[in-house]
Amino acid sequence: MQPDRHAPPSSLSRARTRAFRLNGRAHAALVADHVLLLDYLREGLGLTGTKRGCDGGECGACTVLIDGRPRLACLTRAGECAGHQVETIEGLADGGRMSPLQRAFHERLGTQCGYCTPGMIMAAEGLLRRNPDPDEAAIRAALAGNICRCTGYVKIIEAVQSAAGSAR
Amino acid sequence: MNRFDYARPATIAEAVALAAEPGATYLAGGTNLLDLMKGDLVRPARLVDVTHIPGLDAIEPLADGGVRIGALVRNADLAHDADFARRFPAIAEALLAGASAQLRNAATAGGNLLQRTRCAYFYDAASACNKRTPGAGCDARGGETRMQAVLGWSEHCIATHPSDFCVPLVAFDAIVEIEGPKGRRECPLEHFHRLPGDTPERESDLAPGEMITAVRLPGAAAQFAGHARYLKVRDRTSYAFAIVSAAAALRLDGETIVEARLALGSVAAKPWRAHAAEALLAGAQANEANFRRAAEAALAEARPAGANGYKIELARRVVRRAFILAHAGTPARIQALPASPFATGALRHV
Numbered sequence: 148m149q150p151d152r153h154a155p156p157s158s159l160s161r162a163r164t165r166a167f168r169l170n171g172r173a174h175a176a177l178v179a180d181h182v183l184l185l186d187y188l189r190e191g192l193g194l195t196g197t198k199r200g201c202d203g204g205e206c207g208a209c210t211v212l213i214d215g216r217p218r219l220a221c222l223t224r225a226g227e228c229a230g231h232q233v234e235t236i237e238g239l240a241d242g243g244r245m246s247p248l249q250r251a252f253h254e255r256l257g258t259q260c261g262y263c264t265p266g267m268i269m270a271a272e273g274l275l276r277r278n279p280d281p282d283e284a285a286i287r288a289a290l291a292g293n294i295c296r297c298t299g300y301v302k303i304i305e306a307v308q309s310a311a312g313s314a315r
Numbered sequence: 316m317n318r319f320d321y322a323r324p325a326t327i328a329e330a331v332a333l334a335a336e337p338g339a340t341y342l343a344g345g346t347n348l349l350d351l352m353k354g355d356l357v358r359p360a361r362l363v364d365v366t367h368i369p370g371l372d373a374i375e376p377l378a379d380g381g382v383r384i385g386a387l388v389r390n391a392d393l394a395h396d397a398d399f400a401r402r403f404p405a406i407a408e409a410l411l412a413g414a415s416a417q418l419r420n421a422a423t424a425g426g427n428l429l430q431r432t433r434c435a436y437f438y439d440a441a442s443a444c445n446k447r448t449p450g451a452g453c454d455a456r457g458g459e460t461r462m463q464a465v466l467g468w469s470e471h472c473i474a475t476h477p478s479d480f481c482v483p484l485v486a487f488d489a490i491v492e493i494e495g496p497k498g499r500r501e502c503p504l505e506h507f508h509r510l511p512g513d514t515p516e517r518e519s520d521l522a523p524g525e526m527i528t529a530v531r532l533p534g535a536a537a538q539f540a541g542h543a544r545y546l547k548v549r550d551r552t553s554y555a556f557a558i559v560s561a562a563a564a565l566r567l568d569g570e571t572i573v574e575a576r577l578a579l580g581s582v583a584a585k586p587w588r589a590h591a592a593e594a595l596l597a598g599a600q601a602n603e604a605n606f607r608r609a610a611e612a613a614l615a616e617a618r619p620a621g622a623n624g625y626k627i628e629l630a631r632r633v634v635r636r637a638f639i640l641a642h643a644g645t646p647a648r649i650q651a652l653p654a655s656p657f658a659t660g661a662l663r664h665v
Binding site (some may be wrong): 202203204207210216217219224226227273284285288 | 316317318319320321345346349350353354362366391411414415416417418420421553554651652653
């Protein structure tokens, strides 16, 4: 992170310029200290793929990747992302082509109402980058923090298994 | 969330100076603090973000075979550190039994110790809570008490400390390293958290401005690696706080117990070390009858804080089961559902 060389040691919820990479592109923004990443993405940037579910760290709908690892945007200050890589669901598709995981969710019917889907896919994406060949137990453990009220999870697990299998 | 003064010190000395002001709070992973701030349950005037202080995020092996865990080591990084998990498997198991992957990627070792209770009345601004407002009263008393304490509680507060990580830590004599306005000091984890008494708002031994810099485990803790387990009983087998948990560990000479360790979680305002149970097992045979006696001893002083007497019998059974599992031996891999009595299969450690 670039330190704010001319800033006083502290100041009341000051807006600061924060530079980070968002979905692979350099991004700089003026963000106040108290602004959470979820609010910044949705309201500041219009990236509404990241969902507001419980807004309290319990449902996983707001899962994004920070430096490749799943994190909850609702409990992360936007300012904390300075100097880091942030990825949202909008960054997965490549030139309009679905990512393997997105395609697997589509083909295996891993989506019903769809509200939990971006968070599910980002959590699964984080798992597959760390462990490209997870067994079912590892998938279930990685998605334990993502709540779905429609599917019963079976099709979601199958979708992740399918994406992992097609990458083999 | 209230507006706050945000400071990002580069050194411990700067951090301590910034945090000495009234209303200042340290910020690390933020998974608990930001949530409480969003609910307007805490309103710090200043957040002292310690995450940019170098040197606090290392897992350092110590000469005595122990380990120093920097306060900023993320829960996931500690649990997935192969050397750490091999030498302190019950601690890795406890970490992986806690929260979710997303939260473990953010939450820190130091922050875990300082997380607040999950008492529903503490989280409900409309309820009276002596922790939030000293002297306000406690609506948990006479309320919904299913999850509340059965050990060490007072008329003023019946909340529990929800940490999984702290339970094996206290069983293995972890030491908390602290820096503050008066310099550096250490505190055994067993004495770090306070029972509520008539000051439930004081939850730890930390004085204003003091911060945790590391948690240290002595080499003796690694001697239990072959027979150390964490067992967690909860409403569902993943992503829920414990109703009762136990860390149980044995050092064995054949079937004779040389030394036993036992701590319980979610039964009191602190991770609960059970010395009497340990003493009873030292020199005894490792069998179910003795584990049952140890469980009785561990809960001898328990009393329900309302309609939660079931937790006392549950805790006895969790202790017995945890010792049976520890006696059977630490599995080569951590179970797919860490610390669950229903665990099958293995979660790969990557």
